[in-house]
Amino acid sequence: MIVQWCCKGVGDLPSRTIWGIFASGAGLKCRLWQLNSPLKTTEVVDRLTELHLDLHVNQYGRMEPGGKLVRDVTPFLSLSAGCVTRSTLLRTNVLHRAQRTALGFATNWGRDPGWLFTCYVLVSVNRAVGVQAVAEETRELNHGRRYSPYFTEGEITAKVNVPANQIIGVERWVPTGSGSIRRIGGYLNGRFAPPAALLDERRML
Secondary structure, eight states: OEEEEEEEEEEOOOHHHHHHHHHTSSOEEOHHHHHSSSOOHHHHHHHOSHHHHHHHHHOTTSBOTTSSBHHHHOOEEEEEOOEEEEETTTTEEEEEOHHHHHHHHHTTTTTSOEEEEEEEEEEOSSOOTTOTTSBBOTTOTTTOOSOOTTGGGOEEEEESEEOGGGEEEEEEEEEOSSSOEEEEEEEEOTTOOOGGGGSSOOOOO
């Protein structure tokens, strides 16, 4: 298992809603949970499949075979950890930063205010789509060999939710009016649980 740090960009929300994400314990929820409370466990299990993961990553705004919008029934959450692409023409590697991607989604590419969450999830060295406790490293080409036009987003796909105690904090970003954005504050999560206990280390007795 690997502890992977990620960013999550969300559109403008009231501060009380942001505090509610921390206070609830559930943290960041998938759309299926947001729109259906209480969440049916059977529906989650039925959708933790390779098909629904592919629909979430590549067909998010479209209709799924069952006739529902993918975005309204997905049990997955998109996070960004950044990635590297290779330009064979220029003979160089190109870095696509997680923060830039997440802020793009949060602020409608610099046009609106938004929030940037920083969190961690657990990822496996192998694909494990049916296991809710671990996220899928969608950006890893050795895992997901199928082509995706969204690869440069550096996606890590969490399942159902990112618990509040895995979110270290959130920042608020706003447009400056000159085509750029700036951070104007944020909140640290007092209930954050550092991942040190998960690392492959054991102290002497």
